[in-house]
Each structure stands twice: as C-alpha cells, then as structure tokens.
Amino acid sequence: MMARPKLVVLDEPVAGVNPTMIRRIEQVIHQLNAEGVTLVIVEHNVDFIMSLCRRVIVLEAGEKIADGPPSLIRSDPRVLAAYLGQRRAAELGQSPILPLPRGGEGRVRGPGAPSSNAN
Numbered sequence: 001m002m003a004r005p006k007l008v009v010l011d012e013p014v015a016g017v018n019p020t021m022i023r024r025i026e027q028v029i030h031q032l033n034a035e036g037v038t039l040v041i042v043e044h045n046v047d048f049i050m051s052l053c054r055r056v057i058v059l060e061a062g063e064k065i066a067d068g069p070p071s072l073i074r075s076d077p078r079v080l081a082a083y084l085g086q087r088r089a090a091e092l093g094q095s096p097i098l099p100l101p102r103g104g105e106g107r108v109r110g111p112g113a114p115s116s117n118a119n
Helices: 019-034 046-050 077-084 086-092
Strands: 007-011 038-042 055-060 063-068 115-117
Touching: 019 038, 055 077, 063 077
Parallel strands: 007 038
Antiparallel strands: 038 115, 055 063, 055 115
C-alpha cells in the first residue's frame, strides 16, 4: 500500500480466516475505500461480501449473470439459481434468501465465481 494504488484486487481475502480477523480485514477495506481506493474483491463468503459493497457483479461459469446493488442481487432469480441450484431456487420463489448485511448496503457473491467491487 506504500505505492498508494488507486485499484486493489483481492482474491478470497477471508478464505479460512477466523471471524475476529475477518472483521479486521473488513475495517481495513472500508478504510482503504474511504481513502479513495477502488477494490475488486472475489469472495465466496456471502456475509463478508454483503457487508462491503455498493455494487455486486455475479459471474457463473465466467459469464456475468447479475450486476447491481446488493438489495437487487439478493433476490435476483439468476443469482439464487446459481447459488442454490435451479430446483431449490424455484421452491423458494423470489424471496430474498441471501443474508442481509450487518448494516446498510453490502455485496454478495456465491458459487460460480461472482466478483464484487467495493467502490
């Protein structure tokens, strides 16, 4: 971070990390973003993703299937099908089943390599 980058890409920053350290990583990401750094985060931890981003891009098999604010991504039928499977998503209908962030807007990324942008 000494070079003061404008863009930082993080790949699975909280994979295998304990909850206390996840909260610390989240704080650092918020701080970097507040300082003007754009972050692109690839992550499977839905709670973590939902707590950070204002915009979420979800990929399935390398193709973008959704792009928008977490409030829309959470209930997008394509995201639910990718995350839960077609049959389970159909059973649930379009009810928002993905976890809500701990406060305010967030981002989500489930199986299928979704990516997120914290800016």
